[in-house]
Every structure is written in structure tokens, then in C-alpha cells.
Amino acid sequence: MIELKQVTKKYGKGLQTTEALSRLDLTVQKGEIFGVIGHSGAGKSTLIRCMNLLERPTSGEVWVDGVDLTKLNKQQLQNQRRKIGMIFQHFNLLSSASVYDNIAFPLRLAHVDKTQIAAKVNELLQLVGLEAHRDKYPAQLSGGQKQRVGIARALASDPQVLLCDEATSALDPQTTDSILKLLLDINRKFHLTIVLITHEMQVIQSICDRVAVIHQGGIVEEGAVTEVFLKPQHPVTREFILGQAGESAQLALQAPHDGSSRLCKLTFLGEKTYDSILSRTARETGVDFAILQGTISKIKDIPYGQLIIRLEGDAGQMEKTIQKVKAEGLDVEVLD
Amino acid sequence: MWGLDFSQLDWNEISVASLDTLKMLAASSVFTFILGLPLGVLLYQTSRSSNAWVRTVYSVLSVIVNILRSVPFIILIVALIPFTIAIVGVSYGVLGTIPPLVIGAAPFFARLVETSLREVDRGVLEAAQSMGASTWQIILKVLLPEARPGLLAGATITVVTLVSYTAMSGMVGGGGLGDLAIRYGYYRYQKEVMIISVLFMIILVQLLQMAGDRLVKHFTRK
Known part of the structure; x- marks a missing residue:
């Protein structure tokens, strides 16, 4: 046009x-x-x-x-x-x-x-x-x-x-x-x-x-x-996007965290936003997670969610969790 | 009272003079607006152009307008005598006064028009442009209506200025109240005539200003 x-x-x-x-x-x-x-x-x-x-x-x-x-x-x-x-x-x-x-x-x-x-x-x-x-x-x-x-x-x-x-x-x-x-x-x-x-x-x-x-x-x-x-x-x-949720995301990154845990950013898009993918997967792999920061909102009509979580547990199981969640269609960015 | 005696006044002559003043004022105002408005629009349009040639036109016009505005009106009347005779045939009386009045007031009014057009929000002009308005449409349908209160205020100031110009023209044989005041009041020491003439002009100016203010208020939408 x-x-x-x-x-x-x-x-x-x-x-x-x-x-x-x-x-x-x-x-x-x-x-x-x-x-x-x-x-x-x-x-x-x-x-x-x-x-x-x-x-x-x-x-x-x-x-x-x-x-x-x-x-x-x-x-x-x-x-x-x-x-x-x-x-x-x-x-x-x-x-x-x-x-x-x-x-x-x-x-x-x-x-x-x-x-x-x-x-x-x-x-x-x-x-x-x-x-x-x-x-x-x-x-x-x-x-x-x-x-x-x-x-x-x-x-x-x-x-x-x-x-x-x-x-x-x-x-x-x-x-x-x-x-x-x-x-x-x-x-x-x-x-x-x-x-x-x-x-x-x-x-x-x-x-x-x-x-x-x-x-x-x-x-x-x-x-x-x-x-x-x-x-x-x-x-x-x-910068434009952080302007909105930036500060709390910064705080999340400062949460206590060492070699035995991993920080990840998960992005849900569309109907997956309402799915219990994360807790289901964690139950299967036996890892724990803490939610450090989270947003659930809409882009135009499309729901989305973004979580920063800290995974805790066996290193192998943590890796497996990340792979599984990815396979379910979530976007995972490992932050550390 | 103060040695003044109003009983001897020739009211007939005063009413003729008053009418003459009104005639000169009406005719010169009409022609001043007819000449000054387009000139003001031209000044405004040429001053905004991005074309160097057009801006040269602006500079030339601007200089001419400034010259006409800086020549004292009394000198302008005398300087314009050949021009006045060429146009109306005589250089004195009501008719002979109108051309110099118009030439004296039109550039003044044009500047006031230019100034009030500048006050129009550029955003509105841009909006009209974005809707596909032509230059003429912008002038007639946006600029002039949007500037209307300013234009009316300028017109009022111009007419009031013309009142004092008509009085000055009395010095060189123009008719009207100014002429009366000078002939009787100044040359013949009849203070009463002068006082009445001036009083009438004060009343005239007051009425004009009030009417102008009212029009401005009526058309102001802000």
C-alpha cells in the first residue's frame, strides 16, 4: 500500500x-x-x-x-x-x-x-x-x-x-x-x-x-x-520495551543465584499463555522453580506471558527441563 | 462658560462637514480594504515561499509598503496631487481627498493583514494541505476565516486612523470636520467650532472602536 x-x-x-x-x-x-x-x-x-x-x-x-x-x-x-x-x-x-x-x-x-x-x-x-x-x-x-x-x-x-x-x-x-x-x-x-x-x-x-x-x-x-x-x-x-517492565526485570536479575541454579526467561505466546506447561514439566523432571518476575498481557489480541524464573536442582534435570519446555513451544532464553 | 459661546455656531455648516467626513471615511475605508487585503495576503504568501525569486518579490513589496508608511500623511497628500487629479479629476474637496487617504492607509492595513495571517496556526494550514487543498482554497477557506478576528481588529484600527487622516486632509483643502476646525477654529480663532469638530471626531472614533470590538468578539471562537 x-x-x-x-x-x-x-x-x-x-x-x-x-x-x-x-x-x-x-x-x-x-x-x-x-x-x-x-x-x-x-x-x-x-x-x-x-x-x-x-x-x-x-x-x-x-x-x-x-x-x-x-x-x-x-x-x-x-x-x-x-x-x-x-x-x-x-x-x-x-x-x-x-x-x-x-x-x-x-x-x-x-x-x-x-x-x-x-x-x-x-x-x-x-x-x-x-x-x-x-x-x-x-x-x-x-x-x-x-x-x-x-x-x-x-x-x-x-x-x-x-x-x-x-x-x-x-x-x-x-x-x-x-x-x-x-x-x-x-x-x-x-x-x-x-x-x-x-x-x-x-x-x-x-x-x-x-x-x-x-x-x-x-x-x-x-x-x-x-x-x-x-x-x-x-x-x-x-530500551523502549524495558521502559515498561525494565525496572522489575533488573531487580529479578539481582536475586540470589549461584552455580547450582539457572536463570531463564520464558516467553509464552497465544493460547499457550494459559497452559500449565511450566509446572507440568517441573513435576516430571523434579526440579524446583521460583518466579522472580512475570508479566501476562496482550499484544493487540494476542495474549502473551513473560516470566523470569530461577531453576533449582540437578544440572542435568535443569537442562532437560529447558529442552522440554522448548519442545512444548515456549521460547526460552537462558540468562546466566 | 470659559468665555465660550456656542449659540453662534453655524449648525448647518457643521452638519455638512460631518457628512463630508463620513463620506470620505466610508469611501476611503472601502477602497483601503479592497487594496489592502489582497496586498496583505500577497505579503504573507510571498514571505513564506521557498522560492528565492518569490522572496525577492516580497522584499520589493515590503520596501514599497514601508516607504508609503513612513512618509508623513500631510506630505503624501501634496506629493500625490498629480496622481489624484489623474484619477478623480480634482485635488481638493471630498473627492480629491479619497485617493491620498487610500494610498496612505492601504499599506498600513496590508501590514496588519499580514501580521494577523501570521497568527494562524501553521498546523491548520498543514492539515488543509494534507487534505488536498489548493493554494487558493487555503487562502479563502482557511487563512482568511481563521484570521477573521485579527483582520477585523486591524480594520478597526485602520478606520480609526483614517478618521485622523481625514482631519489632516483639512489642512490642504479636503472637506469635512478637520477642514472646519482648521478654517474656523485655527485661522479665525473660533474655538467653539474647533471644540465641536474635535468632539464629533472623538465620538466617531469611540463608536467605530466599539463596533469593531463587538465584531471581533462575535467572531472569536477561542
Whole structure:
């Protein structure tokens, strides 16, 4: 659906040139929710702005729905942009227009006739749950409501793609959840491709299918969220994930432990999360285990669990336990 | 009272002068807005361009606007006499005052327009751009409506400035209350005429400012 090829974006001239993106390749599949995570200054904002050419790349190609946007003239680009919705961290609503007029705005730009606009806007008001606020002005709405208007406006021209530029970063946790849930609903209902950028792992974890980690203008890690989240390879990715459970994992590693015991990290994914694999295996092999740290949660809809355990007992039996648990389909990382 | 005698005032002449002032004010305001608004938008648009040529256009426009704003209005009236005659045929009276009023006030208003357009949140412009809005659509449907309270405040300031300009034009044979104040009050020592003229202008400015403030408030959504 979206393909960036060798995209480079430089700012400034001569010696003061800074490279925000360097020869970046990225592919987003149709219908998926794709997350890009990175620290501020990593280039993620530039990246998403390149997808509708709000920022024109210095070099490289930007393909959206089979069209290379960088090759279009002004008029053609304006037409293509109507197929790409965008929402923003600070909502960017017209402060002088009512909720209704804000949502109608993209349709009026495209000279859609009045009755069609009314039908579409009412449908969208219902979708985002703002029927009661149609005549209010943005200043009278809460942050979450403003973002709902933003989403409705972005959907008005039936786009193929929705770009979310830090869409929940200005919202409190509860509102963030409700907005994310709305995005997920929209994704499922309309098979809309969604690209979002964020600096919060929790956002990625709750709705994304795939994720890319951006660092210093390049993608350092990319893959299914379950994959990247549970087995992060790059230090930056680890940092983002440790940000959540990091401290207690650190404490677990400091637990008393000597040559006669082994520290392991077990990862359960999917239905196995609810299986009693560990205790069954331990009973068979006769080893003991202590749970030092544990998480059970969900990535989008997929349950997962992660335990740091200390095995105690005969060395051979401990090895056997690890092998058996692996054979049952758990991922085991021996930490010592 | 203070040796003033208002019973001898020629009210007929005062009402004619008041009407003349209102005529000059109305006509010059309309033309100032018609010229100043596009000029302000042009200043704003050219100043933001990434194209070096367009920015040169901005610099040139900017210098012209600054020159017109720095020439004292009284000198501008005299300097513009040939231009005024070419346009309206006369260089005095109500008609002859309007061109210099417009030339004097339009650059001033254009700057105020430019300033209030700069106040518009860039994010909103970006959002409109992301929705495929053309440059004209952005100007007409985003910039101007979003800047409306600022534009109205600027228009109010401009009209008030025009009131004082019309008075100054009285020095060089323009009509209206300023002319009356100078002819009777200054040259003939009839303080009463001067006081009444000034009083009327104070009331006029007050009314204009109040109306302007009310409009600004009505259109402010923040």
C-alpha cells in the first residue's frame, strides 16, 4: 500500500545540513496497522510527513496505492492527497468552524454537493460518537473529542490510508485508549491501512500489527509486533520495551543465584499463555522453580506471558527441563 | 462658560462637514480594504515561499509598503496631487481627498493583514494541505476565516486612523470636520467650532472602536 524507496531527507544547506532520513526503505501492507516508534528527533515525524509529501524527500520514491507521489504535479498531488487521511498530535482543527463544518471541510474542498456532504458528515458524527456536539466549536471540546473530530474529518473523503502523527501524545491515558480503540474499529470496519508514529510502546502494543523502530534517520528493526516486542534485537528497541517492565526485570536479575541454579526467561505466546506447561514439566523432571518476575498481557489480541524464573536442582534435570519446555513451544532464553 | 459661546455656531455648516467626513471615511475605508487585503495576503504568501525569486518579490513589496508608511500623511497628500487629479479629476474637496487617504492607509492595513495571517496556526494550514487543498482554497477557506478576528481588529484600527487622516486632509483643502476646525477654529480663532469638530471626531472614533470590538468578539471562537 505504501512503499518508501531509498528516501533521504536533508534540511539546511552546505555545512549545516542535517539528515533527518537516510536512504530509508519501508513497506506498509494494505489493511494493516503499522507503527513507527522512535525517540524525538529520530526522524519519525519527517517519515510520516513524507508519506503524503507534506515534506518532500530530498531523494527517493514514495509510492502510495500504486502511485509515486514524488513524480506528480501539483494538481495530481492534491488529488492523491484526498485518498490519504491524516490526523495530528494537536488536532489542527479549524477554530473558526463548527464540528460539522470541520468534518465537511475536505468534502467542500472537493466540491461535493450539499446533500451528499450532509449524509456523509452525519454518518461520521455517529461513527465517532459526536452527534450531540455537531454545532460546537473546537474550543468547546475536550482533547479526546477534538481528536474524534480530526478522525472524522480525515475519513470524510473515504481515504485508503490514515496517517496518525503522534495522534494520542497530547491525550491522557484513558482518552488514549478510547482513541486507539476507535482507530482499531475503523481499521476493521473499512479495512483502512493505518500508519501511526509514536514514542509510546503501549500504543504499538495495543493496536499495531507490525512495527518499525526508527533511530537516527534509519529503520533499525522491523517486524510483527509480537516478534519485535518479545524478542527485541536492537538496543533502542530494548530500551523502549524495558521502559515498561525494565525496572522489575533488573531487580529479578539481582536475586540470589549461584552455580547450582539457572536463570531463564520464558516467553509464552497465544493460547499457550494459559497452559500449565511450566509446572507440568517441573513435576516430571523434579526440579524446583521460583518466579522472580512475570508479566501476562496482550499484544493487540494476542495474549502473551513473560516470566523470569530461577531453576533449582540437578544440572542435568535443569537442562532437560529447558529442552522440554522448548519442545512444548515456549521460547526460552537462558540468562546466566 | 470659559468665555465660550456656542449659540453662534453655524449648525448647518457643521452638519455638512460631518457628512463630508463620513463620506470620505466610508469611501476611503472601502477602497483601503479592497487594496489592502489582497496586498496583505500577497505579503504573507510571498514571505513564506521557498522560492528565492518569490522572496525577492516580497522584499520589493515590503520596501514599497514601508516607504508609503513612513512618509508623513500631510506630505503624501501634496506629493500625490498629480496622481489624484489623474484619477478623480480634482485635488481638493471630498473627492480629491479619497485617493491620498487610500494610498496612505492601504499599506498600513496590508501590514496588519499580514501580521494577523501570521497568527494562524501553521498546523491548520498543514492539515488543509494534507487534505488536498489548493493554494487558493487555503487562502479563502482557511487563512482568511481563521484570521477573521485579527483582520477585523486591524480594520478597526485602520478606520480609526483614517478618521485622523481625514482631519489632516483639512489642512490642504479636503472637506469635512478637520477642514472646519482648521478654517474656523485655527485661522479665525473660533474655538467653539474647533471644540465641536474635535468632539464629533472623538465620538466617531469611540463608536467605530466599539463596533469593531463587538465584531471581533462575535467572531472569536477561542
